Amino acid sequence: GENVEQHPSTLSVQEGDSAVIKCTYSDSASNYFPWYKQELGKRPQLIIDIRSNVGEKKDQRIAVTLNKTAKHFSLHITETQPEDSAVYFCAASIRGSYIPTFGRGTSLIVHP
Amino acid sequence: DAGVIQSPRHEVTEMGQEVTLRCKPISGHDYLFWYRQTMMRGLELLIYFNNNVPIDDSGMPEDRFSAKMPNASFSTLKIQPSEPRDSAVYFCASSPESGTGPPREQFFGPGTRLTVL
Numbered sequence: 421g422e423n424v425e426q427h428p429s430t431l432s433v434q435e436g437d438s439a440v441i442k443c444t445y446s447d448s449a450s451n452y453f454p455w456y457k458q459e460l461g462k463r464p465q466l467i468i469d470i471r472s473n474v475g476e477k478k479d480q481r482i483a484v485t486l487n488k489t490a491k492h493f494s495l496h497i498t499e500t501q502p503e504d505s506a507v508y509f510c511a512a513s514i515r516g517s518y519i520p521t522f523g524r525g526t527s528l529i530v531h532p
Numbered sequence: 533d534a535g536v537i538q539s540p541r542h543e544v545t546e547m548g549q550e551v552t553l554r555c556k557p558i559s560g561h562d563y564l565f566w567y568r569q570t571m572m573r574g575l576e577l578l579i580y581f582n583n584n585v586p587i588d589d590s591g592m593p594e595d596r597f598s599a600k601m602p603n604a605s606f607s608t609l610k611i612q613p614s615e616p617r618d619s620a621v622y623f624c625a626s627s628p629e630s631g632t633g634p635p636r637e638q639f640f641g642p643g644t645r646l647t648v649l
Contacts, residue, residue, distance in 0.1 A: 454637065463623065463640040464575070509575060518563055518627065519588065520638065524574040 422447040424512050426523025434531050439500050441526045443510035444492040450512040453493050454520065455484060458507045467508075468495070500530045536641035538624050544647045550612040553644045555624030556605055563627040565638060566599055566609050570620045581607065614648045621645050 423446040433439050445453075454469035470477045470484045470493065477484050481500075486493040493512075497504055507527050511520035537556040545551055557564045566578040579589040584601045592599070596615070601607040611618055625638040 463642050465640065466637045469637070518582070519577060519580065522575045522577075 422450060422512055422514055422521040424510060424521045424523045426510050426526055428526060429524065430527045430529070432529045432531065433500055435500060435502060437500055439497045439504070439528055439530075441495045441508055441510070441528070442492060443494070443512075443523050444490075445512040445521075446491065447512070447514050448488075448491065449514045450491075451515045452513040452520075453484070453486060454511050454513075455482075455495050456509045456511065456522075458509065458525075460506070464509060497528075500528075502530050502532050504528060505530045536624055536626050536639050538622075538641035538644050540644060541642060542645045542647075544649065545614055546649050547615055548613045549648075550610065551614045551618075551646060551648075553609040553622050553624075553646070555607045555609070555641060557607070557624070557626030558628075558639055559605065560628065561626035561639070562629040564601060564607050565625040565627070566607070567623040567625065567640075568620045569623060569643070575623075578609070611646075614646075616648045619646055619648050 426443045431439055451472035455467050456464040457467045458464040468479050468482055468484050470486050475486055481498050483496045507525045509525045510523040513520045539554045562583050565580040568576045568578055578591045579599045580587055581601045597611055599609045621643045623643045624641045627638045628636050630636045
């Protein structure tokens with residue numbers, strides 16, 4: 421089955437800095453890569469996703485890049501704000517499967 | 533739509549007791565997922581249903597865990613008997629059918645925080 425590794429487990433930045441979270445996956449048949457944000461005590465919510473037919477996708481201050489050859493994808497947050505503080509999960513789904521494999525999560529702390 | 537609804541939001545019980553968690557998916561969604569979240573193990577998929585039929589229950593940790601989906605608008609996750617190591621946050625999520633395309637977004641419920649003493 422698919423295996424997703426996520427790094428770092430904790431990331432601490434100053435407000436205004438950029439934050440990058442990286443994930444690798446094992447199965448080259450994966451073709452859908454969502455990112456979820458979970459604020460403290462809340463439910464995970466999708467913030468951005470990318471499909472294997474594109475290399476990059478951007479939505480305001482967040483962007484995701486995908487390198488299919490290397491089997492890794494990353495989340496980039498620019499101009500971080502305290503409200504960006506949360507746990508971020510990457511995931512990968514194999515083509516034809518509805519089961520996403522989640523990474524272990526990254527706790528992002530943005531210091532004002 | 534109110535989103536995915538779960539009940540109860542918090543459950544405290546004693547070891548050995550039966551626990552039943554409930555979920556109402558978003559209307560029209562064909563897929564329903566049960567997850568368990570702990571600090572040690574992260575977010576684990578326990579089981580998922582498609583059109584009320586269990587498709588993959590390989591994540592269910594033991595026979596003490598069982599899940600049902602009697603109709604399109606209701607699912608339960610039961611633990612009997614419960615043990616302290618079952619303490620976790622249990623999320624239900626639903627997702628619409630995407631045909632031949634890649635999977636669609638999962639919509640999570642607010643979760644049930646279970647504490648087994």
